[in-house]
Structures are given as structure tokens and as C-alpha cells.
């Protein structure tokens with residue numbers, strides 16, 4: 001077994017998925033962490049990667065590698081995996097992660113499994129499908145096992161290691177794509193939606209006023225999510241949308257406020273451990289999946305809940 | 315300009331989906347099948363590009379491409395009634411059980427035959443939800459890819475998009491031929507008009523087999539699969555829990571529930 005982990009990072013600062021994937025990969029023995037970025041990114045990330053027990057760190061660095069969201073990283077990664085005889089690649093199930101995984105699968109003629117919530121030592125992937133109504137175990141049968149893993153699937157466990165970073169300059173074949181402008185999503189002070197232990201979401205029922213949703217979220221240290229109705233109306237950025245065409249979240253607690261619970265919304269939150277909803281309409285479909293539902297006006301229920309929790313917490 | 319749109323027939327989003335115990339594949343028999351709704355946005359984008367550039371009179375056309383069982387013609391018919399010009403369905407018993415690698419191989423072969431200037435896809439199919447086919451096509455055809463488009467513009471031989479992901483919004487462009495996948499924010503797909511539905515009945519749907527594409531059965535379908543399901547088990551459906559009606563203390567009840575569960 002030769003397991004490789006694709007380390008997700010922003011300018012050399014690793015994201016939470018890196019620790020999660022390294023934790024999963026360690027079950028299979030030796031782990032090689034691969035970070036792809038511009039010169040210097042590997043050195044910046046080394047200490048953080050070493051806190052999760054990597055046996056080897058390889059940094060693929062090139063000043064042009066970010067000129068395409070996925071194609072250039074995939075070229076370099078595929079070449080490395082073939083050269084090193086990798087048997088498994090774990091990569092986070094993000095928009096970009098899946099694109100890179102898809103490309104690496106074609107380039108290395110390997111099978112791909114997406115959205116795994118767990119991976120065993122023999123690279124059997126567990127997937128939770130159809131909104132959590134079935135659990136599937138699958139295996140790649142040809143080539144390298146390319147598996148994308150959903151963020152927040154396991155608890156990252158630290159384990160110190162002390163590898164040096166081996167820096168590689170890849171041979172890249174430029175694409176015809178030109179990126180003329182980048183507007184990075186504004187990061188607020190709140191946790192990342194897919195990484196958060198608690199998510200409080202607002203829908204059309206907020207009528208554009210997310211203040212009570214945010215107040216509870218901040219008290220609970222939660223991320224803020226939104227339904228498509230809310231993002232379409234421009235009340236909240238698209239990057240906060242939960243559901244089929246937004247993010248899939250699986251927190252310990254999901255609180256849906258003024259959200260009807262359309263199938264496309266449920267597709268993104270139904271595997272949350274505990275689901276709570278506040279909705280005026282007792283017939284709202286969201287109540288079919290809630291552990292605790294309050295039929296009522298969110299503008300009355302949320303502030304009361306927030307102050308009761310604040311009072312209890314002291 | 316020739317535009318190709320890759321579309322898939324999928325089980326209705328609201329249908330209860332199951333895996334078949336013996337084939338370990340999605341059971342498509344008993345459920346209503348529809349055009350993948352995310353692909354409707356791609357068809358709409360194609361139609362709007364044609365309209366904005368002088369229409370059919372200016373020599374522009376939209377061809378739908380789908381791989382699936384015989385009855386996927388129904389989904390194609392819907393796309394044709396929206397306004398696409400013609401369609402190609404690749405259907406062959408040996409394709410059953412194909413995974414993304416096989417699907418992309420087949421779609422790439424068809425695209426090579428059609429030689430479109432622009433290939434549009436949805437971002438994901440609502441059944442398998444892999445979101446990998448557009449990137450795989452880009453690799454197989456060695457064509458540039460512009461993905462997660464929340465806006466598409468075509469001018470001369472250049473296509474530019476706004477890529478919308480959690481990472482932010484990027485403006486990108488590439489020369490044709492190019493593969494573009496669109497997100498659901500891009501437009502509002504039109505409903506087929508009565509005239510459109512009538513016209514669609516006369517439009518051609520060409521059905522191709524593996525032999526027509528020169529692909530051997532061993533390369534695709536269950537036989538050639540790159541990944542396999544070992545086993546699966548159904549989880550008990552989530553059942554509705556406690557529901558309280560707020561009569562002035564709903565928020566307090568919620569707070570107590572969270573305390574009991576040690577969640578807050």
C-alpha cells in the first residue's frame with residue numbers, strides 16, 4: 001500500500017480537511033502528503049502537515065500552477081502518483097478537489113469514488129447516498145484508488161512527525177484557459193460551513209433579515225447556512241447555500257429557520273446528526289426529518305431560544 | 315456555431331431512490347425518470363447563446379447528447395421541445411453499469427463525431443452526484459474547461475464565464491472548442507411551449523450503439539467498471555421527532571432540548 005493525501009491549503013495554510021484525510025490515511029500505514037502550490041507553499045505548510053503524522057511530504061511547486069483551477073495541479077499530481085507507484089489517493093470532496101480527482105482518474109486510467117465519508121485500511125470507501133437512506137461500501141478495481149472524502153467525516157487526530165519537505169518542480173503543459181480576475185469569497189469570523197459542528201440556516205422565512213439566525217449562530221459558535229431561496233434573493237452569498245447545488249453539511253446539529261425543506265435542500269443536510277427546525281407552517285416537509293421542531297414565527301422563537309441559552313451558559 | 319449539450323435522464327428528485335439488491339446499481343425501473351434538472355440550465359444557456367448570436371438563421375444549432383437506456387429518449391424529447399435542434403442517444407445493453415470513466419469515454423467519442431464548438435454540461439447529475447464528467451471530458455478530449463459558470467458569454471471564438479464556487483468568483487475565458495458546465499444560478503430554464511412540444515415530435519433522435527462508436531463491450535458497462543460496489547445496506551428513514559407549537563415558550567423549549575442533548 002502506498003497512500004497519498006492531497007493537502008488542501010490556502011497560501012500555505014492547510015485547511016481542516018488536511019488533518020482529516022491524513023488521519024484516515026494513517027490507518028493504511030505509510031502516508032505521503034502532497035501539497036501543490038506556488039514556490040514557498042510547502043515550507044509554509046510543513047509544520048502543520050507534520051502535526052498529523054505524515055511519513056513523507058512532497059511539495060509540487062510552480063509559479064504558474066494556479067493559472068487553472070484544476071488542470072495543472074492534476075497533470076503534476078498524476079505524473080507524481082505514477083512515478084511513485086501510488087496505490088491510493090485521498091482528496092477532499094470540494095468543487096476543486098473533485099475536478100482534480102476526475103482529471104487524475106483519466107490521466108492515470110484509475111477508478112474514482114466520490115464523497116466518501118470513511119475509508120478503511122484496504123481502501124474500501126463508505127458512502128452515504130440518497131440523503132442518508134443507504135450506506136454503500138465500494139472499491140476501486142482498476143488503477144490507483146482515487147477517493148474524494150467529504151469534509152467533517154472524521155475527527156482529525158494529531159500525531160507528531162518530523163519530515164523534511166521534498167520540493168518538486170513539475171513539467172506543466174499550459175492550458176488555453178485565462179483567468180482574468182479573482183474575487184476570493186469573503187471569509188467572516190465564523191467557522192467554515194462544511195467544517196462546522198453546528199450550522200444555523202435561514203430561508204425565505206427570514207424575509208432577508210438574518211440577524212436572529214446570526215445571533216444564535218454566534219452564541220453557539222456555529223456556521224451560517226442558507227436555502228437557495230435566500231441566496232437567490234441575494235440575502236446571503238451563494239457560498240453559504242446548503243443543498244443539492246450548494247454544500248453538503250453533516251454537523252452534529254443543524255437548525256433550519258424559515259426553510260420549507262424541499263428535497264434539494266434536504267439533499268445537503270439530511271445526514272446531520274440532530275436536526276431542529278423552526279417554521280410557521282406545521283405541514284412544512286422539513287418537519288419530516290427533524291428531531292425537534294417548533295411550529296412558530298422564527299422572529300419570536302429564535303431570540304427567545306438565544307437568550308435562554310445565553311442565560312443558561314451564564 | 316455548433317453547440318452540444320450533454321444531458322442525462324435521472325430518477326425524479328422526489329422519488330424514493332433505492333439500489334437494486336442483485337445489480338447493486340440504482341434501481342431505475344420503478345421510478346419516474348426525468349431530464350436531470352441541472353442539465354435544463356445547460357440547455358437554456360445554449361438556447362440563449364444561439365438567440366443572442368443571430369439564431370438558426372446565422373447557422374447556429376444545438377445538439378443534445380445523452381448516454382442511457384432506450385427510454386432516455388423521453389428526456390431528450392423534453393430538451394427538443396425546449397428548442398434544441400436534434401439529439402443523439404447512445405444506448406446499448408452492454409453500457410448498463412457504466413461508471414464515470416466509461417460514461418466520459420463514450421461521451422468523448424460522440425463529441426469527436428459531432429465536432430461542436432461549444433460543449434455545455436450541467437454541474438452534476440442528481441442521481442450519482444459525482445460532478446466529474448465535465449472535467450473528465452476536458453482530459454479525454456484535451457479541450458479547455460470552464461466550470462461552475464454562473465454567467466457565460468460568447469464573442470468571436472472566445473467563451474468567457476464567471477466561475478462561482480466557495481472559493482469566490484473568478485472571471486475566466488478560453489477559445490473554442492471548449493467545455494463549459496453551468497450552475498443553477500445562471501438562468502431560468504424555459505417551459506416547453508405547445509408549439510415547441512409539437513415541433514419536437516418531428517425532430518430527429520439518432521440512436522447509436524457501441525459498435526457504431528467502435529467501442530468494445532469489454533471497455534465499458536459492468537464488465538469494464540473501474541470501481542465496484544461491495545455491499546450496501548439501507549438505513550432506517552429519519553423519522554419525525556418531537557414537534558411543539560409555539561404559544562409563547564417555543565424558544566425556551568428549544569433551549570431545553572439542546573441542553574438535554576448537550577448541544578448547547
Ligand SMILES: Cc1cc2nc3c(=O)[nH]c(=O)nc-3n(C[C@H](O)[C@H](O)[C@H](O)COP(=O)(O)OP(=O)(O)OC[C@H]3O[C@@H](n4cnc5c(N)ncnc54)[C@H](O)[C@@H]3O)c2cc1C
Pocket residue numbers: 202203204205206226227228229230241242243244245246247257258259260261262263264265268278279280281284296297298299351352498
Ligand atoms: C436544480 C435545483 C437545485 C436546487 N438546489 C437547491 C439547494 O442547493 N439548496 C436549497 O436550499 N434549495 C435548492 N433548490 C430549491 C428548492 O427546491 C427550494 O425552492 C428552496 O430550498 C426553498 O427555500 P426555502 O425553504 O427558504 O423557501 P420556501 O420553500 O419558500 O420556504 C420558506 C418557509 O419559511 C416558512 N416561514 C415563512 N415565514 C416564517 C417565519 N416568520 N417564521 C418561521 N417560518 C417562516 C414558511 O412556512 C416556509 O415553509 C433547488 C432547486 C432546483 C430546481
Ligand SMILES: Nc1ncnc2c1ncn2[C@@H]1O[C@H](COP(=O)(O)O)[C@@H](O)[C@H]1O
Pocket residue numbers: 319320321322350352353356379380381382414417421434435436437438439440442443444445446447448
Ligand atoms: N449519461 C450521461 N449522458 C449525457 N451526459 C451526462 C451523462 N452523465 C453525466 N452527464 C453530464 O455531465 C454532468 C455532470 O454529471 P456527473 O459527473 O454524473 O455528476 C451532467 O450534468 C451532464 O451534463
